[in-house]
Amino acid sequence: MSANPLPTDSWDRFVAFLVRHRLAAGLAAVAITALSVVGMPSVQTSADPTAYLPASREEVRFWHQMSTRFGAFELLMVGLEEPGVPFTSDGLSRLARITDRLDEMKAEGILWSRSLTNVQTQHLDEDETVVADLMVPVIPRDRADLDALAQRVLADPQVPGAFVSHDLKAYVLMLRADPRQDAGTIAGLVERVVDEERGPLNAYYFGAPFVTRAIGKQVYNQLPWVVPLFALGLAIVLGLWVRRPAAIGLVLACSVVPLVWWMGFLGLFRIEVTVAVLNGALLLLAVGTVVFARLAEARHVGRPGFLPRRTVMLLLGGIVAFLALALTNRLAAEPLPYLARFGEAMMVGFAALTLFAVLGAVPLLSLLKPGAPAEPPPAVAGHPGALASTGRRVTAVVVAVALLAGGLWGASQLRFQIGLGDMFGRQEATGQALAFFDRHFGGSDFVQINLVGDFMDPGTLARVHRMADLLEGSRVFPDVRAASQVIAFLNTGMGGGVHWIPPERDALENIWFFLEGSEDVRAMVDRDRKEGMLTLRAPAGVRDYPEMVRVVEQAIEDSKRQGVEGARARIEALARIWNIRLPEGRLDTVLAQAEGPGDPDRRAARIAGILADLHEYMRSDASPFPVTDAGWERLAALLGGDEPPLEGSLGAAIASLPEYVEMGAPEDLAGRVAQMLTIRVRNLDRERRSLELANDLVAGLDGGSAQGAFHTRSRGVLADLLHGDRDAGSLETRVSGFPAMIPGIEAMLSRGLRLSALVLLGVFALLAIGGAWRYPQHVRALPEALVATVLTFALGAALGVHVDSGSATLYLLPATVTWFLSPSLADRKACRWRWPWAFAAAVAVAALSLLLIGVMPVVRLGAVLAVGLAIPIAATVAGAWLWDPIQAGRDLLQELRHK
Secondary structure (H helix, E strand, C coil): CCCCCHHHHHHHHHHHHHHHCHHHHHHHHHHHHHHHHHHHHHCCECCCCCCCCCCCCHHHHHHHHHHHHCCHHHEEEEEEECCCCCCCHHHHHHHHHHHHHHHCCCCCCEEEEECCCCCEEEEECCCCCEEEEECCCCCCCCHHHHHHHHHHHHHCCCCECCCECCCCCEEEEEEEECCCCCHHHHHHHHHHHHHHHCCCCEEEEECHHHHHHHHHHHHHHHHHHHHHHHHHHHHHHHHHHCCCHHHHHHHHHHHHHHHHHHHHHHHHCCCCECHHHHCHHHHHHHHHHHHHHHHHHHHHCCCCCCCCHHHHHHHHHHHHHHHHHHHHHHHCCCCCHHHHHHHHHHHHHHHHHHHHHHHHHHHHHCCCCCCCCCCCCCCCCCHHHHHHCHHHHHHHHHHHHHHHHHHHHHHHCCCECCCHHHHCCCCCHHHHHHHHHHHHHCCCEEEEEEEECCCCCHHHHHHHHHHHHHHHHCCCCCCEECHHHHHHHHHHHHCCCCCCCCCCHHHHHHHHHHCCCCHHHHCCECCCCCEEEEEEEECCCCCCHHHHHHHHHHHHHHCCCCHHHHHHHHHHHHHHHCCCCCCCCHHHHHHHHHHCCCCHHHHHHHHHHHHHHHHHHHHCCCCCCCCCHHHHHHHHHHHCCCCCCCHHHHHHHHHHCHHHHHHCCCCCHHHHHHHHHHHHHHHHHHHHHHHHHHHHHHCCCCCHHHHCHHHHHHHHHHHHHHHCCCCCCCCEEEEECHHHHHHHHHHHHHHHHHHHHHHHHHHHHHHHHHCCCCCHHHHHHHHHHHHHHHHHHHHHHHCCCCECCCCHHHHHCHHHHHHHHCHHHHCHHHCCCCHHHHHHHHHHHHHHHHHHHCCHHHHHHHHHHHHHHHHHHHHHHHHHHHHHHHHHHHHHHHHHHHC
């Protein structure tokens, strides 16, 4: 090789200056370290589990705002499972004790605690007054009473599927955490209380604080094994390869101290530290290990300038590369803030590495005893030998191209997994909690329909109820929750047994009055009754998210239909819910009867019964005025006609009655009484006729559902049809929820990660190309970095590791560290030196110890770190082997040209 040019000599003199003044440089490094340690507590951390989502994306912002308004992020859930017989006295008693203890911990941050044992249900008492009682006022002790309570629980529309499973083997305890207090502390408190009281019940915890806590506990439990194995992996590789304990210790020390500086600088620059940012420590550790191993080896072989200028320039290039990464993800049409923050943090990290290389690494590594100055052997040991192996290496080039092509395809298969079911294994605590909800409740995640409209308007709420029926009958969603279901259920008791939304606004207002302050309703409608949320439990194991959203959108559209076709769709949906097989043509017959005037004999019988009841009322003390039998006959003749009487003619008849005249009533009383009687006749006729039609619908059908819930719900639909179309009001709908966002968000996050890798490759490639005119071997790093990056992505997909919010930033490791591993770019004179590869391999082997943690997010970190180092090592080693014939050919061409 040619002698170093003057700039290198100048740089060597600068390095020698640092060595001569290493005490001053070292003291400066110690001072920065101390300041960093002091500044580390000021680091701003964020435990927001949604921080990696593209917050600027409209659907993400909408979902986040809606979930915040309805308090979804403060909701924690604990699942309790009966180990044997379902619905036992012991299980209910333990559930009650846990609920009561947690409900009393408001000062500790638990705003309320709800379960089957303290949830209230509204119903009519013996005096037909709506009352709110505990669903489980007393815990029964014998099996017969437990069975009776079970039937009552399963008959309630809101409790099964929310607080207890339909098989009665599982209970759910819901808690609302105070957002002003530490969520992790609250989660620990909940776990402690549950573990003290649950006895034989199996417990499962669901919610972001529980997930974070479960990971932390698992990591802490495995640290006694993982830390020694991590150290052992480092020691074995380095001991066999480097064999210089002093050099190993100094390189590792040089790799760790910059991380302390980095954390201190993050606090200084107020850069928020998220999980993604913290993973940058692993990237900086890998790069720092490679860089400082190169310096140590240069010192070992006696290089005076053992801090290569190119290495420093490459570190500075890292700052530029991650600046480009940050700007790309800030200014893109669809920005990804988590990658932008990562880029900003890595800029600080590479600045810390650069500064430490000058102030810390040179003084420390100068303590190594240098060997005799020696240049590494030339890259090409003569043209004939190099050219003789060209054929073999051409084959290797072809293989590399094939690997690149296959890697590009494999990299396209890498998925960004954002669902908890993909991120965690079923054997882990979080996976077991997900399996619990899948097993007993049909799923663990929810699709949400945002509803904006007047929920005090019967027409608006009736459309919501139609929507809920259609979605429930789609059989796609295990559970459907809407405020209209609670209203309709209460009206069954208050409105003559009809399960529907009453058409009168004052009747609807009365029901809302009884629901004031209900936490069940708060999760479905805001306090102003202007915005609501229809919640659908996404089915377990769903993968076709677009099809699921299509079903929701179709139900929203179909809910606009009223009349016969709307009633048909709803009754067919209800039949699917309870697996009712109606005889051929029966539904058509019943709907035709409802649409027409109906059987005259039936109507006569209904009207006779209604008039008899009204006669009793008008003779009672509650009557607005006493009516004689003769007076009632006149009124009954008008009320019982084929057509409903005009209120004016009925009012005139009332006003002319002698008993009314003698009473001296106000002039408008007759009209009001006429209106009341007309409405009662119409409503009672609709109630009784809907009952007749519902009886016709289920006549002869076996099974409790046909005569019970299906009969009740179908009667409400038929009453709607008899009432006629309503003004649907103004209702704005929007499908949201995490499952609904998964396809689009996963695709966007995957694109953003690939683009970020390309940005890093592009910036470093410009550095390499910039010097290629003088040092052609620089271009060797380009294919090395490209192949390493692509193959890492592809291998992640092949191994099923894929990407999650925690490991995503580590997939940028090969696009960064390969440039530092490639000696052609980092240090022209170090083409045969192996310590950087040895230390990188040691870190890769040590990273495999993370697989023992047993939690998929951490396992994924270890796997990606190991693969992200192993493949760049292989790529750069292969690059060194392949470059010789290329360089030999170039030199030969130059010789021939000169001749």
